[in-house]
Amino acid sequence: MLITAVAGVAIVEMLDRRTLIAPLAVVREALAAPYPDTALGSPRWAVGAALALPAFVLAALSMVPLGSGYEPADAVPGIFLAAMLLDFAAACVAAVGWSANRPAGVAGLFGAILQFVSYGIVIGFGMIGPAMAAGSLSPARIAGAQHVWYALTQPGSLALYAIGALAQAFRPPFDAPAQAALDGLGGLPRLAFRWGLDLLAFTVAAYGAVLFFGGGGDSYGGLMLVTVLLLVPMALLRRARWSYPRTLRVFWRIAMPLALVNVVLVGVVVVLGWS
């Protein structure tokens, strides 16, 4: 699993920068980046949150069924626990804030949380559809229950998950909190935070593969292939950054009503046995 995590970070960096040496370039850049000006006080406390980010994401990734030879952490709450761990990762991004320990840091925290309260419910509704159809919260059972991909029987859930996953992974156009937090870090904490963000993108893509594409058919290669295919559009999407009010409008006024309708539609599909 740790090898998968390292590979995931490398894949995300390579897709983002479109070069094979991207992972090495990231290390060099992060270590060369000076620590932020410490005249106003050292941002040491933010280091803890920056280090906690990859650890929480790693815990969420450990629940992904990585093929038949791997025993995932099969906790009873399943994808609910995974969503909670990823929410902790988002909280770490918020805790670093804007240029940590600066007067504007609190504003950065508010901005990150404003984004979180926008997408948090929508991604939850996106994940609940596969759980309804499979009758389980276990990622392994949800993947195994898909004789037909849920991406085909539940396109609405997939759309909700996709836009929520973009925000959860702080990818464009929802990358404002993560980029602002990166500006406040230097050296090793910056590297850990950057890797944590990469791992976050890989993990939400892996959960997308499990929830909607049968987990790649219970094989490690299949899961990695689907995950990478889901990461490609995430890397290609380079829309201009959205403001927080726009993010809020899109998620609460468009995605939320659609999410409520989608739960009913999935219910009809499951009750009629079309799933």
Add this chain to the structure above:
Amino acid sequence: MTWTHPMVLALPLALLALLLAGVLLRREAQPAPAHPEMHPRNAWRQYYARFALLVIAFVVFDMEMAFMYPWAVAFRRMGMVAFGDMLVFVAILGVALAYMWRTGVLEIETPPR
């Protein structure tokens, strides 16, 4: 799940890192020499006060969604009964969302009515 499982290793690491953040934050929160930039004037002007309303709405909706997860597991077994329950539940959520929309909680740029 064994003792060497990544979940068993990752979660304590994450909690230790947060503990480190807390300890360092507490240490840095001690009284320090005043610096003009650390005390911006009129700091409250920078923040969106109605943010609290939105956060309360989020907590309410998030809790309701958390209730739906165990329901989703039992949904297949219970069939139409669970489907009917869910219709009522979703209708209540829809009314709550419409009320929030109508009263301006979702308006971040303009004051509430």
